[in-house]
Amino acid sequence: MPEYEPVVGMECHAELLTNSKMFCGCKNEFGGEPNTRCCPICLGMPGALPVMNREAVNHVIRTALALNCEITRDAKFDRKNYFYPDLPKGYQISEYDKPIGVKGWLDIEVDGQVKRIHIRRVHLEEDTGKLFHVAGDESFVDLNRSGVPLMEIVTEFPPDIHSADEARAYLMKLRTILTFIGVCDGKMEEGSLRCEPNVSIREIGTHILGTKTEIKNLNSFRAVQKGIEFEVERQAELTEAGEKIVQETRGWNDAKQITFSQRSKEGEQEYRYFPEPDLLPLEISDDWIEQIRLNMPELPDSRKARIISEYGLSAYDAAYLIEEKELVDFFEETAKLSGDAKLSANWIMSDLARLLNTDNTPIQNSPISPAHLAEMVKLINDGTISGKIAKTLIEEMFTTSIAPGLIVEDKGWKTIKDTGAIEALVEKVMADNPAIISDIKEKGLMQKKGFLVGQVMKASQGKADPQDVNRIIDEKLIG
Amino acid sequence: MSELFQLSAVEAAQLLQAKKISSVELTGNVINRIEDVENRVQAFLIWDKELALSQAKVVDEHRMRGEDLSPLAGIPIALKDNICTQGIRTTAGSKILYNFIPPYDATVVNKLKQAGLVLIGKTNCDEFAMGSSTENSGYHTTSNPWDLERVPGGSSGGSAAAVAAGESLLSLGSDTGGSIRQPASLCGVVGMKPTYGRVSRYGLIAYASSLDQIGPFGRTVRDCAALLNLISGHDGMDSTSTSVPVPDYTKACESDVKGLKIGVPREFFAQGVSGDVDMLVRAAIEKLCELGAEAEECSLPFSEYALAAYYIIAPAEASSNLARFDGVRYGLRTKELAGHISLTEKTRNEGFGDEVKQRIMIGTYALSAGYYDAYYKRAQQIRTLIRRDFDRAFEKFDILLTPTSPTTAFKIGEKSDPLAMKLADVCTLPVNMAGLPALSLPCGFVDGLPVGMQVVGKPFDEETVFRVSHTYEQASLWHTSRPLL
Ligand SMILES: [Zn+2]
Numbered sequence: 001m002p003e004y005e006p007v008v009g010m011e012c013h014a015e016l017l018t019n020s021k022m023f024c025g026c027k028n029e030f031g032g033e034p035n036t037r038c039c040p041i042c043l044g045m046p047g048a049l050p051v052m053n054r055e056a057v058n059h060v061i062r063t064a065l066a067l068n069c070e071i072t073r074d075a076k077f078d079r080k081n082y083f084y085p086d087l088p089k090g091y092q093i094s095e096y097d098k099p100i101g102v103k104g105w106l107d108i109e110v111d112g113q114v115k116r117i118h119i120r121r122v123h124l125e126e127d128t129g130k131l132f133h134v135a136g137d138e139s140f141v142d143l144n145r146s147g148v149p150l151m152e153i154v155t156e157f158p159p160d161i162h163s164a165d166e167a168r169a170y171l172m173k174l175r176t177i178l179t180f181i182g183v184c185d186g187k188m189e190e191g192s193l194r195c196e197p198n199v200s201i202r203e204i205g206t207h208i209l210g211t212k213t214e215i216k217n218l219n220s221f222r223a224v225q226k227g228i229e230f231e232v233e234r235q236a237e238l239t240e241a242g243e244k245i246v247q248e249t250r251g252w253n254d255a256k257q258i259t260f261s262q263r264s265k266e267g268e269q270e271y272r273y274f275p276e277p278d279l280l281p282l283e284i285s286d287d288w289i290e291q292i293r294l295n296m297p298e299l300p301d302s303r304k305a306r307i308i309s310e311y312g313l314s315a316y317d318a319a320y321l322i323e324e325k326e327l328v329d330f331f332e333e334t335a336k337l338s339g340d341a342k343l344s345a346n347w348i349m350s351d352l353a354r355l356l357n358t359d360n361t362p363i364q365n366s367p368i369s370p371a372h373l374a375e376m377v378k379l380i381n382d383g384t385i386s387g388k389i390a391k392t393l394i395e396e397m398f399t400t401s402i403a404p405g406l407i408v409e410d411k412g413w414k415t416i417k418d419t420g421a422i423e424a425l426v427e428k429v430m431a432d433n434p435a436i437i438s439d440i441k442e443k444g445l446m447q448k449k450g451f452l453v454g455q456v457m458k459a460s461q462g463k464a465d466p467q468d469v470n471r472i473i474d475e476k477l478i479g
Numbered sequence: 480m481s482e483l484f485q486l487s488a489v490e491a492a493q494l495l496q497a498k499k500i501s502s503v504e505l506t507g508n509v510i511n512r513i514e515d516v517e518n519r520v521q522a523f524l525i526w527d528k529e530l531a532l533s534q535a536k537v538v539d540e541h542r543m544r545g546e547d548l549s550p551l552a553g554i555p556i557a558l559k560d561n562i563c564t565q566g567i568r569t570t571a572g573s574k575i576l577y578n579f580i581p582p583y584d585a586t587v588v589n590k591l592k593q594a595g596l597v598l599i600g601k602t603n604c605d606e607f608a609m610g611s612s613t614e615n616s617g618y619h620t621t622s623n624p625w626d627l628e629r630v631p632g633g634s635s636g637g638s639a640a641a642v643a644a645g646e647s648l649l650s651l652g653s654d655t656g657g658s659i660r661q662p663a664s665l666c667g668v669v670g671m672k673p674t675y676g677r678v679s680r681y682g683l684i685a686y687a688s689s690l691d692q693i694g695p696f697g698r699t700v701r702d703c704a705a706l707l708n709l710i711s712g713h714d715g716m717d718s719t720s721t722s723v724p725v726p727d728y729t730k731a732c733e734s735d736v737k738g739l740k741i742g743v744p745r746e747f748f749a750q751g752v753s754g755d756v757d758m759l760v761r762a763a764i765e766k767l768c769e770l771g772a773e774a775e776e777c778s779l780p781f782s783e784y785a786l787a788a789y790y791i792i793a794p795a796e797a798s799s800n801l802a803r804f805d806g807v808r809y810g811l812r813t814k815e816l817a818g819h820i821s822l823t824e825k826t827r828n829e830g831f832g833d834e835v836k837q838r839i840m841i842g843t844y845a846l847s848a849g850y851y852d853a854y855y856k857r858a859q860q861i862r863t864l865i866r867r868d869f870d871r872a873f874e875k876f877d878i879l880l881t882p883t884s885p886t887t888a889f890k891i892g893e894k895s896d897p898l899a900m901k902l903a904d905v906c907t908l909p910v911n912m913a914g915l916p917a918l919s920l921p922c923g924f925v926d927g928l929p930v931g932m933q934v935v936g937k938p939f940d941e942e943t944v945f946r947v948s949h950t951y952e953q954a955s956l957w958h959t960s961r962p963l964l
Contacts, residue, residue, distance in 0.1 A: 040583050044803045046576065047563045047585060047682040049717050079799050081846070085819045090802020139819065141807065272846035274855060277688035277796055279718050 004201040004239070006232040007209060008161040010170055014151045014184040015127065015192040016059045022126045022149040023050030023093070030190055034142035042147035044088030049278050052077075056149035057100070057282065059183040060124045061292050063151060064101025066181050066299055067119050071289055075100045076281040077124075081272040085141050086129040096273040099123035100284070103156075106177065107301065108169040109319075117170050118156035125150050151183070158209060164228035168221050171195055172323065176300045180325045188219050195224055199231045201239065210235070211245040215259055218252050227252045231259055303328065311341035320349055326364040337374030344377050351391065355398045367401040368394070376404040388462045389413045416464045419472065422456070425464070426472050429455045440477060449473060483508040484645040485961060488554050488702040489729075491648055495553045498542070502535035502553030506597050509555045513599070513646045516964045521621050522631075522641035524560045525568055526600025531555065534597045541595065550729075551705055552595030557647040559638045560601040561608055562693065563682040564588055571684040572604040572634075574617040575804045575811045575830025585682020586717065587651060587693055587710045594709045599647055602637030606832045607801065608658055608686040610634050611903040612894070615834045620891055623666060624962040625928055629888040632662030632903075635696070639666040642696045644964055649706050650696040655686050656789055657883075657907025659694045660919035664883035664931025667921045667960065669948070670696045671703045674939045675914035676721040678707075679714030685800040687793035688719075690911045699958050700920060700949040704728035707941065723939045731942035732949040737771035739947065742876030744779045747906050747933075751885040759923035759930045760882045767880075767951055777876065779868040782909035784861045786901065789908045791845045791858035797835075798842030804830065834897070866913045873937045878947050881906050883919040883931035906933060916941045920948050921957035929957075 018028050024041035040048040064071055078096035101122030107114050127150045129143035153174065161167050175193055178184040186193045195218055200210035213235070215227045235245050250259040298306070304322045307313055313321070321328045331348055335341035352373065356366060376393060379385045385393065385408055396407050408414055416422055429452055430437055436452060439445045449470075456469045483491065483505050494500045510528050517523060538553040558564065561571040563581040565588075570576040584592070591598070605615035613621040613636035621636045623629040624644040631640040635652025639662035642650050652659040654672035663670025672694045683693055695706035708729065713722040743764060748757050764774050806812040806826030813825035831839070845854035872879060884903055894900045910917045915935055922932040932951070936944035952958050 040581075043808060045563075045581065045583070045809070046569070046571070046579070046684040046803065047561075047581070047680075048583075049681050051716060051718050081799050081802060083802065083805060083820070083823050085805070085807045085823075088803060088808065090805060091799050137816075270848055272799075272843065272848075272851075274795060274799070274846050274851070277719075278685075 003204045004232070004236045005162050005204045006164070006228065007159050007200045007202060007212075008164075008167045008228060009157060009159040009198045009212070010155045010161065010167060011196045011198070012153045012171070012174060013194045014153065014178055014186075016056050016149040016151055016183055017185060018053055018055045018059065018149055020053060021147040022053050022056050022124070023147055026147065028148050030192070032144050034140070034144065037144040038146065042088070043143055044090070050093060050276075052279055053149060056124060058292060059149070060100045060122060060151050061284065061289060062181050062296065063153070063178065063183050064104065064122045065289070065293055065296060066177050067101065067104035067106055067122060067153070069101030069104030069119065069122055071284055072098050072100055072102060073284050074098060074281050075284060077276040077279045078273045079276050080125075082269050084128070084131075085139065086131045086143075086146070088129065088143060088146055092126055092128065093276055093279070094125035095123035100282070106170070106173055108166060108173050110163070110165050110169050115160070115166065117160045117166075120154045120156040122151065122153050125152060164225045164232070167197055167228050168225040171224055172221060173300070176323060176325070180300050180303070181297055188221070191219065194219075197224065197228055199228055199235070200245075201232055201235045211247050213245065213247065213259075214249045216249055216251050216262065219254075223252055223254055226257055227259060230257065234259065307332070311335055311345075313341065313345055317345050317349065321345065324363060326362065330363050330366070330370050333370035334374045334377070337371055338377035338381075340377050340381055343380065344374065347373060347377065347394070351394050355395070359398075367399070368397045372397055372401075372403055379404055379408065383415055383465060384408065385413055386415055386462055386465065389415075413463060416460055419468060422460070422464050422468050422472055425456050425459045426452075426469065426476055429459060430473075430476060437477075449477075482512070482645075484512040484648070486648065487699045488551060488648040488697055489699065489705055491554055492551055492705075495542070502538045502542075502597060503532060505553065506531050506535035506555050506599070509599065509645070509647060512644075516624075516644050517646060519622060519627055519964065520624055520640050520644045520646065521619050522602055522637040522644060522646055523557070523600040524570060524572070524603050524618055524637070526557075531597055531599040538595045538597065549594035549709065551649070551709060553597060554649060555597045555599045555647050556591060556706075557600050557602050557638060557641045557650040558588065558598065559604050559635050559650070559652045561604060561653055561684040561686075562588060562651060563684065564598070564601065567598075567601065569601065569684070570617070571608070572606040572613075572616040572618065573830065573832070573835070575826070576809075577617075577811060579810050581682075583682065586679035586714045588682065590710050596649070596709075602635070602641055602650060604637055604652075605634035606835050607684065607797070608634040608653055608655055608691075609797070609834050609838055611657070611661055611900055612889075612891070613637060614891065615832055617832055622891070623888045624964055625667060626888065629890050629928070630665070632665035632884070632888065634658040634662075635670075636662045638696050639663050639668055639670060642666070642668045642698060643962060645961070648697070649702060651693055651706075651710070652696055653683055653686075653691055653693050654907075654911065655690045655692075655793060656911050657904040659696065660907050660917060660931070660933060661884045661904060663696060663919040664933075665888040665929065667929030667931075667957070667962070668696055668698055669700050669703050669918065669920045669952075669958070670694065671707065671918040671941075671944070672910070672916065673707060673711065673941055674916045675911075676719055677723075677916070677939065677941070678710050679712075679717040679720045681714055681716035685796075687796040688800060689796060690789075690793060692911075700918070700945055700952050701729060701732045703918065704732050704945045721939075726942060728941055728945050731945040733946060734770075734950045734953050736767055736947055736950045739767070739772040739878065740876045741767060741772050741774040742777040742872050742879045743774055744777050744782070744872065744879055744881060746779055746782050747881035751902050751905060752882050753886045753925075755925040756882045756885060756887070756930050759925070760880065760932050763922040763932050763951060763955070764880050766954055767947065770950060770954060772947075774880070775876075777872050777879075779865070779872060779909065781861060781864040781868045785865055785909035785912050786905055788858040788861040788865070789912060790841065790901065791854045792862065794838040794842030795845045795855050796842070798839045798846065801831075801835070801839060806830075837897070862912045865909055869909075869913045869915060877937075877943055879935040881933045881935065883907065883933040887925050887928035887930060910935055914938065916944050918944050918948050920952055921960070922951070922955065923957060924960070929960075
């Protein structure tokens with residue numbers, strides 16, 4: 001069997017974070033009672049006209065710059081004509097031949113290898129409503145989402161992506177960039193970031209592109225990866241069996257982890273694009289672009305490099321923290337307040353991450369604030385509490401949101417500084433274990449000392465400093 | 480004294496301001512006139528006595544309290560039925576909107592309400608403004624007040640006929656290829672299409688968005704100027720409306736054409752223009768020259784292709800603009816329900832008339848892949864060339880004068896050939912393609928039927944258009960003639 005390689009193009013749609021919809025004053029928010037966030041404009045009433053939301057255009061320019069695109073100065077809007085009950089005007093206002101951003105790229109890292117993925121275009125269009133089919137022969141339309149600004153990002157053709165892992169890395173990187181620059185909340189499960197990969201395969205070493213299929217309803221990174229993997233395998237099997245691959249749109253069934261045929265691309269819609277006469281071309285000036293460039297937040301790649309050099313983090317830790325803007329924000333705040341970046345990172349990536357994950361809480365809603373976590377790190381570093389106590393403390397902080405200092409005070413979890421008290425405990429443990437003492441003293445079995453330390457720590461309920469305990473036991477054994 | 484309905488709007492406004500008459504009296508008189516002649520003219524699709532009188536009463540109360548009122552406060556006005564009016568049925572002359580009551584006012588309607596004009600009704604038009612006679616209306620055909628067996632022109636035929644018949648002092652129409660000027664010409668009134676972008680299109684049910692423009696009808700040039708004052712200006716709801724300052728157009732209505740350079744484009748006197756029309760327009764130009772203007776023949780060679788290009792661009796835009804009438808959210812919905820595709824197909828098949836269907840098909844075809852470059856793109860290129868023709872002419876001339884319509888009003892049912900009907904707009908179409916301001920005013924009669932002259936100006940130079948038109952009007956006095964009804 002010859003070896004096949006996947007060829008994957010990525011078409012992503014991001015709902016933009018704007019206050020209002022793209023052409024009217026209606027609120028741009030997720031959810032809401034059906035048809036409550038609508039007006040004559042987004043309902044496509046006769047005589048209603050669109051007025052461009054500049055914030056949406058700014059978001060697309062910002063994205064195009066972040067993706068290293070060239071900006072089309074005379075970008076314009078076009079009508080994409082087709083009939084569907086969720087499309088009130090009978091056309092979607094989109095950009096056809098002059099998208100705002102063209103010829104961009106982003107870098108991904110897979111197995112330690114950096115790869116550049118080229119981007120063909122970034123454009124702005126309006127979202128449609130939603131059609132609901134109910135039991136019986138009725139359907140309902142909700143137009144709350146109609147006219148919400150939607151950004152489309154398409155990778156270059158022929159595609160650079162040749163594995164499901166690369167596709168996933170691309171999508172994760174794209175999501176990171178979009179959330180870092182604040183243009184999209186990146187919630188795949190709510191559909192505010194959607195991805196439709198098109199997949200074909202070819203024999204390794206050849207350059208002929210095979211028939212491609214497009215996969216829809218992938219609403220997680222995992223689904224994107226699994227969907228592509230499934231599709232590649234399916235296509236390889238068909239090819240081996242000498243069967244033809246049909247150009248079509250395939251849906252993803254997440255429960256069965258398979259793709260299934262949705263509709264054939266043959267006899268495809270003819271959209272009859274033409275320039276939107278109700279809107280003027282954009283005329284994007286140098287000043288406009290410069291203004292956006294000046295206010296551009298730090299992008300993931302440069303922020304990653306910075307936190308490595310500034311805080312001495314490992315590349316692994318930095319990559320982990322950079323995945324979510326809120327996470328790296330949380331880290332930086334904690335690191336600054338605690339003065340110990342490495343320890344802050346460790347606690348965020350281990351115990352806090354576990355607690356958040358179990359509780360299904362995003363970092364931005366963490367019951368432990370960066371200030372509290374920083375205070376805890378400081379308590380560890382100045383010896384007020386032991387690392388062992390901290391493990392219990394963080395759980396308490398997570399459930400109560402109370403400052404760690406108060407909890408430690410309240411529970412009496414401070415490390416015992418009083419050497420007299422530790423001496424007393426050491427003496428008691430030594431007295432209780434004469435056999436061990438003689439093993440150490442007479443047979444020189446020093447490894448048994450650990451048992452004594454453990455017993456003392458246990459007796460102190462973890463509050464003694466193990467170093468103190470070690471030192472005092474040594475003194476007693478010699479003495 | 481003649482009856483109030485015969486007054487020009489500016490005359491009536493002076494009487495109102497002097498408190499010699501009330502708006503209730505004036506409006507009542509106009510309503511009486513409607514009750515008297517409307518069964519013969521049929522200018523309206525809907526009119527409402529109570530609604531009109533209640534608005535008039537409010538204006539009178541404001542006036543009695545000594546409030547500051549706009550110059551046209553209390554004057555009755557009729558609106559073409561493709562202009563949305565909140566709470567009042569708006570059909571655009573189409574069966575597909577037989578039950579559509581807009582929850583919003585068009586921007587021009589807002590402005591008229593602010594200015595205290597009295598809305599008396601919505602006027603008949605060709606369906607979605609596609610036609611030149613009102614015969615394409617989904618409801619009925621309006622008659623020309625000068626000869627009830629003839630058409631009033633179109634598509635704003637109802638608005639022109641209402642003003643001509645004394646059923647309203649003023650009205651608004653919309654003009655995509657001549658839909659204000661041609662009926663103004665055929666009905667012997669003044670009608671103006673402003674520069675594209677001068678008046679907001681928000682709330683105007685779109686036919687061809689890049690060509691549509693709302694404009695005034697009146698019995699005098701000054702009436703139109705006063706009404707244009709009220710509806711012009713930038714509107715945040717229409718991105719294609721411009722922020723070019725709006726001067727007081729009534730101030731431009733003065734008699735002075737000394738040294739004015741008139742261009743007479745020969746192509747507009749050629750194909751299909753009747754000898755009588757040709758003669759009357761030339762006589763009008765002669766008159767202006769007697770008053771101090773200088774006229775010279777010129778050429779706009781690409782205007783010959785305007786008709787062909789227009790019938791690509793306008794249907795292309797229309798095919799898209801009319802896609803929203805799908806039976807899902809408002810208007811007609813077929814009773815034969817079965818799946819959303821057939822719902823849309825059947826609704827549109829039942830709701831649209833033949834002319835509309837034909838233009839949707841032409842437009843759909845022209846935008847299709849493989850034909851776009853040959854039709855739509857080529858038509859846009861021609862449009863650019865037409866615009867350049869005008870630019871060049873305006874380097875030399877202040878104004879261009881042409882016939883408005885090649886002929887006087889034709890008989891209802893006479894033009895069964897759709898192409899013959901479309902030729903009625905041959906003199907007006909090029910002006911829309913170039914987006915220029917143009918006005919039609921009476922310049923004589925042939926066999927008792929009015930003839931109109933078209934006055935075409937530079938972009939946003941409505942003032943010169945008004946000045947030339949007013950000068951001729953005052954020197955000719957054609958505007959004082961009234962049809963016998
Ligand atoms: Zn809205």
